[in-house]
Amino acid sequence: MSSTxxxxxxxxxxxxxxFYASCERVFQPALRKRPLVVLSNNDGCLIALTPEARxxxxxxxDxxxxxxxxxxxxxxxVRSSNYTLYGDMSRRVRSTLKQFSPHLETYSIDEMFLRLTGSPHRDLTQYGHHIVQTVxxxxxxxxxxxxxxTKxxxxxxxxxxxxxxxxxxxxTANWKDPExxxxxxxxxxxxxxxxxYARTCRQAGIKTALDLRNCSSxxxxxxxxVTGLRRKRELQGISCIPLEPGSAPKKRITCSRMFGEKITEFQDLREAVLTYTRHACKRLRDDEQCAATVQVFIRTDRFVEEKKYSSITLQGLSQPTDSTHVIARKACRCLEEIYRPHYRYHKAGVILSELVPRDKIQRSLTKAETSxxxxxxxxxxxxxxxxFGKNSLQLLGEGLEKNWHMRRNHLSPAFTTRWQQLPIAHTV
Ligand SMILES: [Mg+2]
Structure with missing residues (x-):
């Protein structure tokens, strides 16, 4: 590469x-020799495949x-997606990587950037192999x-x-012909x-990464x-995109699912919306944020020939909050506003937005909905x-039956996060 x-x-x-397929294989060795696919929510589509399945x-x-x-x-x-397991395995990979460098950025559930400083003479390729083996x-x-x-x-x-x-x-240092x-x-x-940006590039005759690297600043x-300029410089080997340790605070939190069975009754939709609200509020508190706006959407199936309907609405809060019951009240009001009978609903969701860090809230003296x-x-x-488990305490309105629950017919156990589901080692 030209310069660093x-x-x-x-x-x-x-x-x-x-990643998802590998997580499934860790605790089920019998799967290692079989092609394996992981399904999306509701067992809809294939979202992860092993090379044998490909x-x-x-x-x-598909x-x-x-x-x-x-x-x-x-x-x-075949496995239904088990995000509890994948999230925990991702955390384990991350904590293993931290021994190699304290400078770590989680880019996605299965990708992490590390920055190495010092020791310029170390054989980096060998070090890479050491990391692969250790993980x-x-x-x-x-x-x-x-x-x-560069990243x-x-x-x-x-x-x-x-x-x-x-x-x-x-x-990249070993590439014989980087160009x-x-x-x-x-x-x-x-x-x-x-x-x-790609369209703009192609119109100007810039078709490949090499063309972009060589175009004028x-x-x-x-x-x-400046975004494109940074990419160009990075392709030249000049680092301009720093590591972002710690995840940036989220701008919105969404919790939405497709239902296992289509639903028409307001009561069932309300149960679903309240359940999603509870989950979204938990994530809000984990992030130490509060929300000033609640949005709820519902919709019928876009891909099936039947009466279609979709709607979204929002409610503001007089003061940003992370209280489940306060937000849940607003979410119910949203739902009442957009619900129409006689439709077969397929999906609903709750979006919390206008998020503010909890310690930056201006408290209102007069109209506080929370205390x-x-x-x-x-x-x-x-x-x-x-x-006692993440669903031990729920809102009363969430119901007990939850007939609308996601379909997950091929779910693997929560091997690493539930005592009752730990893998069992057989001794002969
Ligand atoms: Mg991957």
Whole structure:
């Protein structure tokens, strides 16, 4: 690569291979020899596949019901998505990686950036292999590592490794012809170049990552703003996108699901909306934020020939809050406003927005909907659910039957987060 931002600073991108499928395999060794697919919420589509499943012609996004014959014929293992398990395995991978560098950014559930400083003479490729082995040993999850002087080049290297099915460690320093690598990557596949920027690039004859790297800085600045200019520089090996340790506070929190069965009754919808509100409020408190606006949406199935309806509305709060019961009251009001009878509803959701950090709230003297005792109550509420299981305390309006629950017919146990579901080791 041409030049590096600083000679002793390198980025590593660690990507978990077929992450959801790998999590399922860790505690079920019998699955290791079988092709495996993981389904989206409600067992709708294929969202993760092992390479063996891909070789059978299965693809991401395929509707499950359409592929059932191929799946059964080839003895493909099927699992419903188990986000509790995946979230916990992701946490384990992260904490293993922290021993290699305190500078860590969680980019997604299965991708983490690390920044290495110092020790410029260390054999980085070998170090990458050491990381792959350590993560595998400590968590059971197979990972790939890309090493480069910038985050964008890490992404290029990872992309290349995936397409060409290469080594699990890619170090851009070992590329014999870096220009040839960049020339094979279409400009729209450069990390951070969205479809609008890609269109602008193509109109100007910039078709590949190499073209973008070589375009004039002035052109990039004028046509792609500073975002595009940064990508160009990063492709040159000049680091401009720093590591973002700790996740940035969220701007909104959404909790929505498709129902296992379509529902028409207001009462059932209300139960669902209250359940989603409770989950969203828990995430709000975990982030130490409060919401000033609550939105609720409901809709029928877009892909089925039947009467269609969808609507969304919002309610503001006089003061931002994280109290489940206060937000739940507003959510119910939203639902009352948009609900229409005689439709078969397929999905509902709750969105909390206009989020403010809890310690920055301006307290209102006159119209407070919440009070300090509320905070204590919510704390107790969360503690009880932490101790006895996350659904031990619920809102009364959530109902007990929950006929609308998501379909998850192939769910694996919560191996790592529930005492009752720990894997059992057999001794002979
Ligand atoms: Mg991955």
């Amino acid at each position: 931002g600083s000679d002793d600073s390198y980025f590593l991108l660690v990507d978990c291979n077929s 070789r059978l012609g299965l693809e991401l996004g 509707p499950y019901f359409k592929k059932q014959d191929v799946i059964e014929k080839n003895n493909v293992a 595998k040993k400590c968590t059971g999850i197979p990972v790939s590592v890309a090493i480069a002087p 964008t080049l890490c992404k290029v290297a990872m992309e290349r490794a995936k397409i060409e099915g290469q080594e699990d460690v890619q170090n 040839a690598v960049l020339a094979t990557l279409p400009v729209e596949d450069v990390w951070g170049i969205g479809s609008a 002035r052109w990039a600045r004028n046509n792609l703003t 300090p005792p509320d905070e204590k109550m919510m704390h107790v509420f969360d503690e009880i659910n932490k101790k």
